[in-house]
Amino acid sequence: MLLLLETPAGYALFTVKNKKLLKADADSIFENFKSVTDASRQVGLTAFHKFEDTKAAMEACTELTESSVGKSLKKFLKKNVVDAGLADSLTVLDKQLGININKKLGIEVSVMSDNLREIMRGVRLHLTELIEGLDEQEVRTMSLGLAHTLSRFKLKFSPDKVDTMIIQAVGLLDDLDKELNNFAMRLREWYGWHFPEMGKIITENLAYAKVVRLMGLKTKAKETDFSEVNVPEEIAAEVKQAAETSMGTEITDEDLGNIKTLSERVIELTEYRASLSEYLKLRMTAIAPNLTFMVGELVGARLISQAGSLMSLAKHPSSTVQILGAEKALFRALKTKKQTPKYGLIYHASLVGQSAPALKGKISRVLAAKLSLCCRVDALGDQVEPTLGEEFKEYVERRLATLEEGGMKSLSKGISRPTAGKHQKKPSVRGSGAAHSAEDDVVEAPKKRKAKAVEAEAEEEAEEAPAPKKKKKKKVVEEEAE
Amino acid sequence: MGKGGKAKGKGKDGKGGKGKGKVKGGGKGKKGGGKGGGKKGGGKKGGAAKVVIEPHRHEGAFVSKGKDDSLVTRNLVPGESVYGEKRLVAESADGEDKIEYRVWNPFRSKLGAGIVGGIGACPVKPGAKVLYLGGASGTTVSHVSDMVGPEGVVYAVEFSHRSGRDLTNMAKRRPNVVPIVEDARQPQRYRMLIGMVDCIFSDVAQPDQARIVTHNASFFLKNNGWVMISIKANCVDSTAAPEAVFASEIDKLRKDGVKPKEQLTLEPYHRDHALVVGIYRASKKKKEE
Ligand SMILES: C[S@@+](CC[C@H](N)C(=O)[O-])C[C@H]1O[C@@H](n2cnc3c(N)ncnc32)[C@H](O)[C@@H]1O
Numbered sequence: 001m002l003l004l005l006e007t008p009a010g011y012a013l014f015t016v017k018n019k020k021l022l023k024a025d026a027d028s029i030f031e032n033f034k035s036v037t038d039a040s041r042q043v044g045l046t047a048f049h050k051f052e053d054t055k056a057a058m059e060a061c062t063e064l065t066e067s068s069v070g071k072s073l074k075k076f077l078k079k080n081v082v083d084a085g086l087a088d089s090l091t092v093l094d095k096q097l098g099i100n101i102n103k104k105l106g107i108e109v110s111v112m113s114d115n116l117r118e119i120m121r122g123v124r125l126h127l128t129e130l131i132e133g134l135d136e137q138e139v140r141t142m143s144l145g146l147a148h149t150l151s152r153f154k155l156k157f158s159p160d161k162v163d164t165m166i167i168q169a170v171g172l173l174d175d176l177d178k179e180l181n182n183f184a185m186r187l188r189e190w191y192g193w194h195f196p197e198m199g200k201i202i203t204e205n206l207a208y209a210k211v212v213r214l215m216g217l218k219t220k221a222k223e224t225d226f227s228e229v230n231v232p233e234e235i236a237a238e239v240k241q242a243a244e245t246s247m248g249t250e251i252t253d254e255d256l257g258n259i260k261t262l263s264e265r266v267i268e269l270t271e272y273r274a275s276l277s278e279y280l281k282l283r284m285t286a287i288a289p290n291l292t293f294m295v296g297e298l299v300g301a302r303l304i305s306q307a308g309s310l311m312s313l314a315k316h317p318s319s320t321v322q323i324l325g326a327e328k329a330l331f332r333a334l335k336t337k338k339q340t341p342k343y344g345l346i347y348h349a350s351l352v353g354q355s356a357p358a359l360k361g362k363i364s365r366v367l368a369a370k371l372s373l374c375c376r377v378d379a380l381g382d383q384v385e386p387t388l389g390e391e392f393k394e395y396v397e398r399r400l401a402t403l404e405e406g407g408m409k410s411l412s413k414g415i416s417r418p419t420a421g422k423h424q425k426k427p428s429v430r431g432s433g434a435a436h437s438a439e440d441d442v443v444e445a446p447k448k449r450k451a452k453a454v455e456a457e458a459e460e461e462a463e464e465a466p467a468p469k470k471k472k473k474k475k476v477v478e479e480e481a482e
Numbered sequence: 483m484g485k486g487g488k489a490k491g492k493g494k495d496g497k498g499g500k501g502k503g504k505v506k507g508g509g510k511g512k513k514g515g516g517k518g519g520g521k522k523g524g525g526k527k528g529g530a531a532k533v534v535i536e537p538h539r540h541e542g543a544f545v546s547k548g549k550d551d552s553l554v555t556r557n558l559v560p561g562e563s564v565y566g567e568k569r570l571v572a573e574s575a576d577g578e579d580k581i582e583y584r585v586w587n588p589f590r591s592k593l594g595a596g597i598v599g600g601i602g603a604c605p606v607k608p609g610a611k612v613l614y615l616g617g618a619s620g621t622t623v624s625h626v627s628d629m630v631g632p633e634g635v636v637y638a639v640e641f642s643h644r645s646g647r648d649l650t651n652m653a654k655r656r657p658n659v660v661p662i663v664e665d666a667r668q669p670q671r672y673r674m675l676i677g678m679v680d681c682i683f684s685d686v687a688q689p690d691q692a693r694i695v696t697h698n699a700s701f702f703l704k705n706n707g708w709v710m711i712s713i714k715a716n717c718v719d720s721t722a723a724p725e726a727v728f729a730s731e732i733d734k735l736r737k738d739g740v741k742p743k744e745q746l747t748l749e750p751y752h753r754d755h756a757l758v759v760g761i762y763r764a765s766k767k768k769k770e771e
Contacts, residue, residue, distance in 0.1 A: 006674035030705045030763065065664075065671045093701070094670040117700060125678045125704060140635065143675050144660055150675075151650045151663040155643055 001110070002046065002081065002090045005123060006064055008057060008143035010050040011076050012131050014123055015088070018042045026114035033122030036129040043123055047080040048131050057142065058149050065150075067096035069104045081107055091116050162287050163309040169280045170301035176273045180205070183266050187212065191259050194218060194251045197242035207231060209266040211239070216256055218243040285386075290374035293389030294367070294396075295349040302345045303371075314372070314379035321375070322346060322368035346371070351396055359403050367396055533572040535583060540604035542629030543597055544583060546570055553598050554583035555628035559655050564624040584628065588751045591622040592685050592712035595751035602744050603759060605681040605708030609633040613679045613702055615666040615694065616640060616686035619648035620659070626683070627656045634658055637676050641665040666694050669701045676701075681708040682762075687717045692731050696738035705763040709740050715754040724754040732758055739763050 001016040016022065021029055021042060033039045049072065051057035056072065063070030069077075081090065082105060089110040092098040098109040110116065128136045184205035192199050195218040202208045210229035215221055221243035226236035251259075277297075284297035288310055291300045306324045307313035313321070323330055325344030333340040342361035346352060346368060355363045370392040377388050534547040535554065544554045554570060560582040563569055568585040588595040597604060606612055608631045617623045617638030626636050638653070639662045640646050646663035653659040662672045666686055679702050684695045695711055703709070713731050715724035722730075732742050740760040748755040 008674060027763075031765075061674055064674055067670075093673055097670075121678070121700070124702070127677060139677070143677075144657060147660040147662055147675050148650065148653070151646060151661050154663045155647050155650065 001116075002086065002088045003043065003116075003120060003123060004077075004090055004092050005120070005127060006061075007127060007131070007134075007139060008061075008146045009131075009134055009139050010048055010057075011060075011073060012045060012049075012127070013047040013076075013080055014043045014130070015046045016042065016119060017044050021119055022115055024115065026118050029115060029118035030122055033125055036126045039122060039126045039130060043119070043130070045130055045132065046086075047076070048134075049076040054142075054145060054149065057146055058153070061146060061150060062153070064094070064097065067094050067100060069097070069100045074104060077101065077105055077107060081105070091120065093120060162283075163304060163311075166280065166283050166287065166301050167305040167309075169276060169283065170298070170305050173273065173276055173280065173298070176269060176276065180266065180269050180273065183262065183269065184209065187259070187262050187266055190262065192248070194248045194255075194259075195243065195246050196248050197246050198239060201235060201238050201242060202231070206267065206270045209263040209270075212263040213260055213267065216260065217251070218246055218248065288375065288378040289384060289386040290378050290389035290392075291371065293386035294371055294374055294393055295346070295351070299345060299349045302348075303375075306345060310375065310379045314375040316372065316375075318365075318369040318372035321372045322364055351393070351400070355400050356404060359400065362403065363396065363400055366399055370396060533570045533583075535570070535572045535581070538597065540597055540601075541607040542631065543586075543604070546572075546583065546585070553586045553588065553594055555586055555625045556631075557582040557584045558628050558631065558658070562655060564652055565619070565621045584625070586625050591625065592748060592752060592755060592757060593622050593683065593710070594625065595748040595755075596710075596712075596746055596757040599746055599748060599751070599757075601746050601757060601759065603708075605710065605759075606630065606683065610681055611635045611677070611679040612637070613676065613682045613698060614638045615682065615684040615698065617649050617661070618642075618645045618685075620645075620652040620661075622685070623649065623659060624652055624656065627659045630658060632658060635660060635679075637662060637672075637679065639664055639666045639672065666698060669698045673701060678702060678704050679707065680704060681710065683710045685712040687714050689718050691718070692734035692738070696735065696740065699738075699740070699762050703762045706765060707762045709735070709758075709760045709762050711735070711758045711760075712748070712752075713756045713758060714752075715756070724756070728756045728758070732760075735760060 001019075001022060003014040003016065005012045005014065018032070018041065021032065032042050051060060051072070060070055060072050063073065077090075080086075087108075089108040090098070090101065091110050091112070092101060093112075095112065101107055102109045123130065128134050128139050187205075187209060188199050191212050198208070198211070198218075202211055207229065211226065211231060214226070214229055215224045221240045226239065227233070231239075280301055281292075281297040284292040284300055288300055288304070291303070291310075294300075295303075303321065303324055304310050304313050307316060313324075316324070323341050323344040324346070326341040327344075329341040332338075343352065343364035346364045347360070349364075349367060351367055352360055352364050374389055374392060377383060532548075535544050536547055537543075538545050538553070542555065544556060545551050546554050557569060563584065567587065570583045570585065571580050572583065573579070574581055586594045588598040593606065606626055606629050608629065610630045611634060612626055612630060614623055614626060614636055617640040620638065623636055623638045627634075630636060635658050637660045638649055640649050641664060643663065646661070650661040650663070653661040660675060662675060664672045666684075667690075682695060682699055682703055684691060684698075686694060688694060691711065691713065695709060699707070699709060711731075713728055715722075715727040718727045718731060728745060732745065735758070736742060740762050741764045742758060742760040744759045746757045746759075748757055
């Protein structure tokens with residue numbers, strides 16, 4: 001029986017000398033490894049390959065974490081097991097690595113048993129002492145260095161990195177909106193003392209700020225050319241008129257100076273917001289083209305941000321996508337056995353926004369189903385064109401049109417699911433006892449996280465074309481949507 | 483227990499009437515600054531300004547005596563705070579050397595709360611090799627690193643890249659911390675970095691924590707090694723009563739070879755949390771060891 005153990009310093013191959021161990025009671029095995037001398041009676045070092053340098057160690061370890069048989073490991077095993085003519089089976093701690101070794105080198109790999117596990121533990125206890133020429137302190141330094149290199153490498157190539165950019169950007173966008181609103185309100189309030197009438201005439205914040213910056217005191221209204229800031233003529237005239245009869249108070253130049261600074265800030269921030277939003281759009285179309293096409297970059301980015309990453313969003317079932325962002329309402333509903341929310345962040349998507357209030361829930365469900373498919377394609381595929389998104393958006397739009405037309409009558413054909421029509425449900429029935437089953441429905445959802453695209457389709461089918469046994473569930477979904 | 487409450491009350495006092503010396507004045511927050519300042523500025527407050535550090539019952543931890551006691555650890559990297567915590571400088575017994583300590587806030591750490599709360603045995607001690615699962619940004623890990631000292635090792639496993647970054651950064655300054663950015667559910671992915679350890683501390687806040695811990699134990703924990711788990715009832719089952727959750731978690735551990743020794747609730751520092759300490763594969767004969 002051979003044992004393969006990996007250390008930060010290199011690979012070690014041990015032979016079990018005391019064959020009795022393999023048959024002994026697993027619990028007693030560790031007793032045989034109390035001291036180094038005990039241990040060396042049980043196992044012997046057959047071979048040891050020391051990594052030449054940190055780079056080699058780093059490479060080897062990366063391969064080991066991936067369970068792949070790297071060059072150095074292959075060479076080591078070939079030389080010391082295959083070429084040495086050892087026919088014993090090999091024990092490896094990582095099952096997948098074992099399978100790969102067997103495939104590549106044809107070495108028989110034994111199945112992990114309690115006894116083997118115990119022996120491995122015993123060897124590990126005295127690992128450095130059992131390997132000649134290896135110094136405990138040296139191994140410690142190496143493992144420290146290796147750990148740092150590995151984690152640095154890992155963090156550098158963090159797959160979430162691109163998502164992080166999006167998450168940060170959308171977070172900043174929200175912050176900016178809040179701040180901008182605050183500033184603009186403050187500006188209106190402040191300048192309003194001087195010229196209260198203008199607030200009503202110019203409702204748009206940016207235009208307001210620009211006018212304040214341009215005009216300054218209201219007495220200057222007459223000679224100001226408002227076309228410079230793109231204010232339409234009739235509004236400009238109105239402002240001029242209002243300035244004549246304004247009942248605002250006088251302010252000093254100093255006051256005005258400060259107000260102008262604020263208006264400048266508002267303008268700057270608005271411009272910055274625009275460029276940030278452009279950046280977000282670019283990023284989003286690059287990493288999630290389909291998702292972005294369906295709901296726009298803002299909602300798309302918020303969904304990703306809520307889920308943590310595009311990948312984890314892709315792993316969510318569509319029922320979760322539908323209510324993402326409404327967790328609070330969901331859990332409240334679950335606790336009190338009330339109806340669960342029908343939509344979360346998705347509510348702000350234009351497809352949902354444009355539908356009639358009564359249909360919003362239904363449409364968000366339809367949209368969520370398609371969205372989760374889009375996310376999966378975006379996360380796992382390598383499409384750059386939103387072909388799927390285009391198709392699905394059209395589908396949802398058509399679906400919306402049909403629903404608005406009157407009806408919940410059957411939809412002729414779903415795009416991705418031609419057979420769905422046959423099973424389409426009749427107008428929904430308001431079921432009773434919904435709260436309970438609604439809960440089942442929702443609670444079940446997170447368990448399905450591993451769903452792959454295939455499952456996703458099945459899931460969708462379940463929602464759109466319920467088989468008879470799913471009737472109850474369907475009813476609930478319908479009701480949620482109502 | 484009850485300490486949290488008391489400390490708060492004192493804090494208020496301290497702001498009003500200035501330190502009357504002795505145990506009364508000075509809130510928690512003020513202590514570090516007050517003492518340090520007292521030292522350099524000639525100590526108006528007399529005796530109260532001096533930092534008095536006493537060893538805690540558990541080796542590796544210390545208590546700073548005075549206005550009100552607080553848990554501290556001896557700073558392995560003097561002159562640096564890890565997460566903005568207060569540092570205290572005390573003179574050693576002979577008055578020659580200055581030793582720096584870092585204040586350990588039990589509200590921010592499960593282990594800290596456990597030690598303040600009076601846990602019976604603490605396997606995290608000088609020279610120990612500790613596998614720490616769920617290292618997060620390394621706040622508690624840094625104190626563990628202080629406790630085990632230069633002879634010990636802390637292998638800190640954390641799978642979130644965001645926290646892993648802070649953890650790795652912290653570890654740069656502390657040669658006894660080995661940062662591992664991996665999922666604790668897959669110990670085989672970091673098996674080559676870790677030798678046998680004396681103790682596993684786990685605070686991963688996952689429903690399958692018990693399994694994660696015993697799985698890691700089967701790879702890396704010595705027989706008679708210690709297991710310390712912080713269980714957040716909410717994380718395992720948010721509907722059941724915390725007590726029931728703790729009991730069922732302990733049961734799971736027992737099934738996988740952990741002999742539970744002690745269970746401590748972490749009130750008032752952490753709600754519905756318990757710290758469970760046990761021994762892995764305790765050998766029957768040599769229990770004393
Ligand atoms: C409650 S926090 C730990 C706080 C830390 N012990 C302290 O006191 O500073 C839990 C941490 O465990 C991490 N975690 C959760 N599951 C994990 C897993 N399977 N493997 C590694 N780390 C995990 C989380 O990312 C989180 O940072």
